[in-house]
Amino acid sequence: MTQFINKKEDIVTDAIDGIVAASGGKLARLDGYPHIRVVVRNDWDKSKVALVSGGGSGHEPAHAGFVGEGMLTAAVCGDVFASPSVDAVLAGILAVTGPAGCLLIVKNYTGDRLNFGLAAERARAFGLNVRMVVVDDDIALPELPQARGVAGTLFVHKVAGALAQNGADLDTVAAAAKKVIGSVQSIGMSLDTCTVPGSPKEDRIPDGMAELGLGIHGEAGFEQIAFSSAKDGFAAMSAKLEAAMKDGPHVALLNNLGGASVLEMSIVLKELVNSSLGKNITHVVGPASMMTSLDMRGFSVSIFPASSEELELLKVATPLAAWPGVSKIDPIEIKPLNDGLTAIKPIPSAHKQTEEFLRNCCEVLIAAEDDLNALDAKSGDGDTGSTLAGASRALIDAMDRLPLADHTQLYRAIGLELSQTMGGSSGVLLAIFFAATGDGASSGLPMRDAFKAGLARMQEIGGAQIGDRTMVDALAPALDALEQGIAQAADAARAGADHTASILQAKAGRAAYINAQQLEGHVDPGAEAVARLFEHLNS
C-alpha cells in the first residue's frame, strides 16, 4: 500500500516538523533529532504543573496534537508503535518541569511504563517532583493481567490538563488523573487492519467480518464476528461495555481509529445514541480521530462516568483543533416544513390573444420535433426535439390553469409548469428562464428587459456564454435586436443559430464532451429551436 511518507525512518520527524511549523508559534520541538523527538509548548513558563505524555507514534493526533493550553505540556514521540527511549522522556520532563512538578500520563504498555518510569527516577535525582499515572482503560481482554491503555487516555489528558491550567497542585492533578483512570472503560471494533509503514498489509479480517476488542497497534482483536450493519455491529460491541457500565450519566468518547470515513462515523454516532448504552450517555466527545491506529478502518468507544466537576473540566475550552469538545446528547428536534413548499398556484384567467400566441409557439416546437432530434443526435443523445415537444404539449394541456390575463404572473406560472413536466437540465434551465422573466416583469421591467433578465439568470445558473454552442447563441442576439423590431430579432436568431455550426469546441452542456469533428457543420438544436420560434413570430 502506497502511503504519503518519505523515508520510513523519517516518518516521525517529518510529522513533527509539520505540526510545529503550523502551530502558529505555539509549539516548539527539542533539539536532538532523531533520538529525541519531543514536542513542547512554546508558551510555557513552568509556573504550573506540567503534563507529559507520549509513547509510540502511529496514534496521531495523540499525543503531539494535544500539546497546548489546557491539555499537555509535552509529548514524547517514539517510532511507529515503539516506546520512546528513557533519554527522550527525560529530555521532555527536564524541558517543561518547574517547581510545581510534572505528571507523566502513560498508556499501559510494558515499554512505555518502564521507559517513562526510569526517566521519572532520573528526573527525581535532579530534585524534580515527578508523578506518573498509567492508563489501562481497555476492557477487551479481561484475562489479560495488564489492561492496555487506549483512547480513554484522552479523558485523562483533558481533566488533568484543565486542572493544571487552573493552577491545581501536583497531588490534586495526579489524584484526579487516577480517579479518571479508575473509571474509564474502552473497547474498539474494526473492519480492516492498519497499514504499518514498511510492512506488507496483513489481510486478517475477511470481507463481511469485523474484529472486536482490538488494540491500537494492529494486534488482533479478541474475536471476529459477522458484520451485517453498523447497528448490529455496534450492539455486539456495546454489550461488552454495558456489562461493565454502572448506571448513571456517562460521557462517551467516539474515536475514529484512522480510516473510517466521516460519514460512517456519523452513522456510528447515531448507533451509539440509540444503543443500549445510550440511556446512560449524556454527553459525547467526537466523533473524531483522537487515538488512531494509523489508517485502521475502525473506531473505539470510551465511557466515563464523569462527576459534575469532571464534566466541567472536560468542557473547559482549549484552542486545540484535535480536541473536538464535549456535546450534550439531546432528543432530535424536527422542524415542520414551511407551507410554502406547496408551490403557489396562480389564479387561472382567460386571454384569447395570449392563449393563441402561446399555442402557436408550442406548435412550432412540436412541428420541429424530428428535425431537432436529428440535430441533437450529432452532439448529444438525440432527444432535444422530443423534450421540447413534450413540454409544449404539456403546456397546451395546462392552458386552462394558466393566468393568461395576468402577464406578470404568467411567466412564473410557465416556469412552474416546465419545472414539473420537463426532465433533464434543459427543463430546469427553461423553468429558471421563465421564472426570472416573470420576476423581471412583476418588478416592472418592460417585457424585453424582463426576458433579458431571464436570460441572464439562466446563463448564471447554467454557465453558458455566447459562443458556447447552446441556445444562448440564438437567444441573446435575438433579444438584443428586439429593440429594432421582430424582423431584426428573427434575423439575429437565425444568424446566431447558423453560427453554432462552426463552433467546434462546445463549452457547456452535453456537447462539451463531444470532439470537434463530430460537431462541424451541425447547428446546435437549442439554438435552432430559438431561431424557428423567432422566425415564426416574424411570419
Add this chain to the structure above:
Amino acid sequence: MTQFINKKEDIVTDAIDGIVAASGGKLARLDGYPHIRVVVRNDWDKSKVALVSGGGSGHEPAHAGFVGEGMLTAAVCGDVFASPSVDAVLAGILAVTGPAGCLLIVKNYTGDRLNFGLAAERARAFGLNVRMVVVDDDIALPELPQARGVAGTLFVHKVAGALAQNGADLDTVAAAAKKVIGSVQSIGMSLDTCTVPGSPKEDRIPDGMAELGLGIHGEAGFEQIAFSSAKDGFAAMSAKLEAAMKDGPHVALLNNLGGASVLEMSIVLKELVNSSLGKNITHVVGPASMMTSLDMRGFSVSIFPASSEELELLKVATPLAAWPGVSKIDPIEIKPLNDGLTAIKPIPSAHKQTEEFLRNCCEVLIAAEDDLNALDAKSGDGDTGSTLAGASRALIDAMDRLPLADHTQLYRAIGLELSQTMGGSSGVLLAIFFAATGDGASSGLPMRDAFKAGLARMQEIGGAQIGDRTMVDALAPALDALEQGIAQAADAARAGADHTASILQAKAGRAAYINAQQLEGHVDPGAEAVARLFEHLNS
C-alpha cells in the same frame, strides 16, 4: 469492502440523526425524511443573512458539519454524490431566510447549480431575497469549461459566514463570497479510489502510483504519476498550483479526502510548508477532513490570497469542531536540550566494607548464572542468569566510579550503572528499584524503609503484585521480615521463592504468556536470585 453503514438508502438520514443528536441542541433537522434532508441551526432567529449550502453527500463534514454560528445556517443533503432535489433546497431556504435574505453557496456541478438555481427562483416568488454563488476552485482540468467546486468552498463558507454573523447585508456577503471564489484555487491527489456504498470498489490506481487532479466523487484524476515519496508527490501537485499562484501571502487549506491517516497528513503538511508554494503560504487551515470523498486516501490543497480583512474573517472563532481554525506558519523553533540529560556523575569515594559487601553480592549472582538460566528456560527465554551475572560483572568493573562512602548517593549510582549496562525490562526495573531506594535514603528513610520504597516504585512501574510469580514474591516478604533480623529475612525470601513453584498462573513478566503445566514445580528465577542473595547475607 465492509463499511459502517446500515441500509444504503438510510446512509444520509442515519448520519444526520447522529450529527443532530450530538449537537448539544444547536442543530435541528427539517421534517420530510427521506425526501427532505436539511440540517438547520436551532438557534437561528432570521435576523441576519442566512447561508445555505449543500449538495451530494459523501463529503462530510461538508456541509452539515459546518452549520453553526459563524458559518452556515442550513445544509441541504443529497444522496451520496447526488444533488438534492429542488424541493429540498427550497425547504432549506424557506426554513432559514428572513428579511435579511439568503446566500446559496453551491459547488459547480450541473445538478447542484440547476436544483439550487430553480429553488432560488421559487423562493423569490415568495418575495425572499435570495442570491446564489457558484464555487469553481478546481484547477485540475484547465480544458474543462466549467471548473468543479471542491474544498476551496470552505473559504467561502468561512468568510461569508463570519461577515453574515457580523451583520453584513446580503449584497456585502454575496460580493465577499464572489471575491473569494474568484481567487481560490485547488487541486487534489490520491493513492487509492474511494468506496462508494453499494458499489464494488474500483481498482484504478496501481500500487506505487498516485492520481493527480481528481474530483471529489471518485471520478478519475487528470493523470496518474509514479509516486515515490510524499515530497516528490507533493512537488508534482504543487507545480500545478504554483503556475496559477500570484506572488504574495496566501492561506492554504490542507484537506484530507477521507482515508489518509493523521500521521500522513502531518507529513504532507511539512511538504506543503517546505514546497515551492511554501514561500507564499503564511497561514494554513488544517490538515483536517473538511471536504472528503468518502474514504479516499488522498488530500487536496486550496490556496487563497486572502486580504488582511479576509484573513481576519477566517480567524473569527467558531464553535464548530469541523473547522480546524487558521494557524500561522512560522519557522520551527528548536529548544536546546537540558544539560541534565548528561546523567549526574556521582563523585567516586572509597569504602572498603561497602565495596566488599557489594562485591560479595555480585559474586553470588555470578555463581548462580547457570542455575538461574536453567530455571528461566522453564518459563522464559533462559537468560535471567546471564543478565544478572552480566550486570554483576559490570558493577564490579564500575566499583572505582561509585560513591562507596556516601550511602545516600550509592544506590542512585548503582541504578544509573544498571540502566546503562543491563538490557531488557529486568534491567530497567532493577535500575528503578535502586534509584527509588536511593531517593528514599537521601530523604532520610532508614535503609530498610528505603528498600521498601524502592520495591513499591518498582511494583508501581512494573505492575507485579505478590503472587504474580516474580522476584517480588521473595523480595517483599524478605524486606518485611528484615525488622526481625537478617536470618528471618533470609528464611522469608527462601519461603517466598519456593512458593513460586506452585504459582501456576503468572500475571506479570514473560511467564504470563506460558501455560500452567510448564510452570509447575519450577521456582521463578528472579525470586530464586533474591533468596540466594539473602541466604548469602545470612551465611
